[in-house]
Amino acid sequence: MMKMILSLVLLASTLTTTAQGGTPVVSPNKNIQLFTGITDGQAWYRVLYKGNEVLQKSKLGIERQDEQFTDGLVWKSVSAVEKVNDNYTSVNAKKSSMVYRANKRTIHLQNAAGKKLDIIFQVSDDGVAFRYYFPDAAADRKTITAEHTSWHFGSDVQAWLQPMQEAQGGWEHVYPCYEEHYLQGISPATASPFKAGWVYPALFKKQDTWVLITEAAVDSTFCATRLQSTAPDGEYKIGFPDTREVFTGKGSLPESTLPWYSPWRIITIGSLKTIAESTLGTDLATPAIPIDHSFIQPGKASWSWALLKDNSVVYDVQKQFIDYAADMHWQYCLVDVDWDTRIGYDKIKELAAYAAAKKVGLIVWFNSSGDWNTTKYHPKSALLTREARDSVFSRLQTMGIKGVKIDFFNGDGRSMMQYYLDILQDAARHKLLINFHGATVPRGWQRTYPHLMSAEAVKGFEMITFSQQDADAAANHCTMLPFTRNAFDPMDFTPMCLYKIPRIERKTTSAFELALSVAFLSGVQHYAETPEGMGHVPDYVKGFLRTLPNHWDDVRFLDGFPGKLYVVARRSGRKWYIAGLNGENTAKTIKLDLSFLRGRKGALITDGREPLSFVQQAVASPAGKPTTIELLPNGGFVMLFE
Known part of the structure; x- marks a missing residue:
């Protein structure tokens, strides 16, 4: 009897999909099948891996301030399957040459008011990606107030998740900065200890299949997202940032004219080997902006502050660390907090020239913040406007500085995304490498802005x-x-x-x-060890580190x-x-x-x-x-x- 009921349920699901015009999108190797359709006016998707259900019917839908695309949806049509072929290179990834192959299908929906919404699906051998698209044209700015995307695993899933820190908490009110330990192998009944939810990437194990969820192609029109803190029946739902996670006086919610694409929602699926070797997080990122790549040199860096802290940021110690980097054949030396007063611009310029003579480049630290936290470290509030950034970055470029480490951002609201991307665009003009600290996960930005060498976003x-x-x-x-x-x-x-x-x-x-x-x-690996500590290791260890690839x-x-x-x-x-x-x-x-x-x-x-x-x-x-x-x-x- 149970087998008959199950067969009827599966048949009903198939008939619903077919009646709406939806057919599966299958990965090139046939291991992943994605089904999508509409039931009672609500859009959904479902994913199988090697014939086993990884995601049950999971929600799709999005709400704008002026229109909602969650209920009363009508399936208008579906595109033919298109082949996606993309090849790109990187000096800041697990591979130098990436190949992305996927099958793409777009479903065309319409809400009760006749407004259009497309959902674009791409299925590759290592996972599923989808994004929303508003194809209509409108010159006035629209605001998204909620997204209904979910990932419905069911109760038989284990999760490895990092709690999302709550805005304005922590030392000097610097949260959120993605700096928590992971809860490991937890059931979906486990709520996040913080109401802000869970961060990406989020790792799951459904029977013998591993799944990693993240997003890519977040631009200045959108906020970054996370998972909500609770997941009844293993249905994890997308969450938007706290309204305090903004550039002071600016907005948090997604906002744009039309047409408008959302970021990609990415689901890597397979074995742990699949997770460890996949490049989906950059495969779906926006391709690189057109810039001069000659200054983008990955490498390794000495760094005094890791073990010696604030008092090491003085001229003589930094000179020692430049010598140390040169001796180790490392490409950079990072000069950290308060260098502008402890050393000063004139002496930093002198250090930059000294370092250049030894084939070492200097990276200097900045505090990103205006008044969204109470940090005292400086240079502070020097990068808040384009005019200020152009002035500072031009001065640094003239001094021979090679990169900037920028700290203490304010979370994931849309205006903070805009701030990150403005910094990256302005730094590119002045040929400066960028490292974000106290920051969000990059979400593939290193492909779009290849001078983004690194980001902290980790404990x-x-x-x-x-x-x-x-x-x-x-x-x-x-x-x-x-x-x-x-x-x-x-x-x-x-x-x-x-x-x-x-x-x-x-x-x-x-x-x-x-x-x-x-x-x-x-992209730039900052090593914590000091010259003194390196003096205690065998020559063969030093030799290994001197010749380690960049x-x-x-x-x-x-x-x-x-x-x-x-x-x-x-x-x-x-x-x-x-x-x-x-x-x-x-x-x-x-x-x-x-x-x-x-x-x-x-x-x-x-x-x-x-x-x-x-x-x-x-x-x-x-x-x-x-x-x-x-x-x-x-x-x-x-x-x-x-």
């Missing part, structure tokens, strides 16, 4: 230096990030303390810290589980680098399939028997059997195959 290394509790959680946290925060977008975690942290007992091993240099992705050509996920283990192989040219992180305080023996390296010989650097020590040994990729690696509790390793 990074600085938190470990402040709190033993965060240090205790570091191994687990770092093995979460490649599957979530760092899956698509560059992440300025500022990793790698190889020796000691002042006033904190480090719980990760030195080889774990070394492995972060390969595991984490950032960007990657390819990636292979080898093993892992969120919060427990992460092993990845990255290629630069002909060389393959492998990094492993043990996220648990338990020794492990792992077996890796390195058959793709058959016949090559390499070197393994892992933890020695004594604390804070390393050991190096030759290693080969034997034919026909796995390579065995022993990992200490919270330990790690790197391998290099020439």
Whole structure:
């Protein structure tokens, strides 16, 4: 009897879809099927992976202040399937050359008043993407007041989610800045501890299938979004920002003339390998703006503030860190807070010239904020208008400064999105690299604005230096990030303390810290270790870091589980680098399939028997059997195959 009922339900669903004109959109490899239709005037979609339902009927719909497109919708027509073929390159991603292939179909809807709404679906081998489009023309600005998009997994799903910080909370009222630990393997009955909800990317496991949700192509007409804090029956719903998350005096809600596209809603679907290797977060981003790319050079940076804090931002110490960067063959040195008074513009210009002579570029820090928080660090409020930015950026360019780290933004409202993008556009004219801190997740902006080297949006290394509790959680946290925060977008975690942290007992091993240099992705990787700390490591570790590539050509996920283990192989040219992180305080023996390296010989650097020590040994990729690696509790390793 139950089988008969189930068959009737499935038949009814199919008939509804067919009657409305909707037919499946199928991935090129046929593994993913997306169905969409209208029932009782409400639009929905549903997703299968290898024949198994990943998303039940999930809601579609959007409300404008002048019109609603949620109820009373009528299916007008559906386009034929179109092939989407896109190829692009990047020096700030897990691969240097990306290939995106998808099948595209647009459904044309109409509301009760006869106003049009299109929903564009694209299905690739690694997931589903969709966006809303208002095709009508209107010169007056329309406002979106709500979006009804949902992701209905059902109650049998596990989630790995980071709570969204509430606006105006935290130290000096700097929240939200995406700096919380992840709740791991939770049921949908678990509400976010903050009413603001959950951040992207959001990771889920439905039976044996993994799903990662995020968005891309957020422009100055839209706000960034998140997931709402509760998910009855495993139906996660989209949420808009707090109305306080704005540039002072400006708006939060999406606003634009027509026609108008929404950002892409992205659902990566497959195995953990799919999640770790996918580039959907940039595949759906807006292509690069036309700028001179000659100044966009990825690299590595020395940085005094990570371990030495405010008092290190003085001329003599910064000169030492320039020397340190030059000795390590790193491309940049970051000069942090209050440099404008502790060092001064004239002496910074002198340092920039000194650094240039050693083939090192200077990056300097700015406070983004006006009055939306109470931070005192400076230069502050120097970038609030285009005229001010042009003046400051022109001066920095003349001084020989190569990039700017900008801190303490104010969340995800539309006007704050506008501020981010205005900064990126103005910096491009003055050939300055950008790193956003106290900031939102980039959501693919690094493709559109390739001089966006990195963004924080993570509970990074600085938190470990402040709190033993965060240090205790570091191994687990770092093995979460490649599957979530760092899956698509560059992440300025500022990793790698190889020796000691002042006033904190480090719980990760030195080889774990070394492995972060390969595991984490950032266009400019700011390393926390100091010249003194680097003096305690063997020459072969220094040699590894001196020759580490500045960007990657390819990636292979080898093993892992969120919060427990992460092993990845990255290629630069002909060389393959492998990094492993043990996220648990338990020794492990792992077996890796390195058959793709058959016949090559390499070197393994892992933890020695004594604390804070390393050991190096030759290693080969034997034919026909796995390579065995022993990992200490919270330990790690790197391998290099020439």
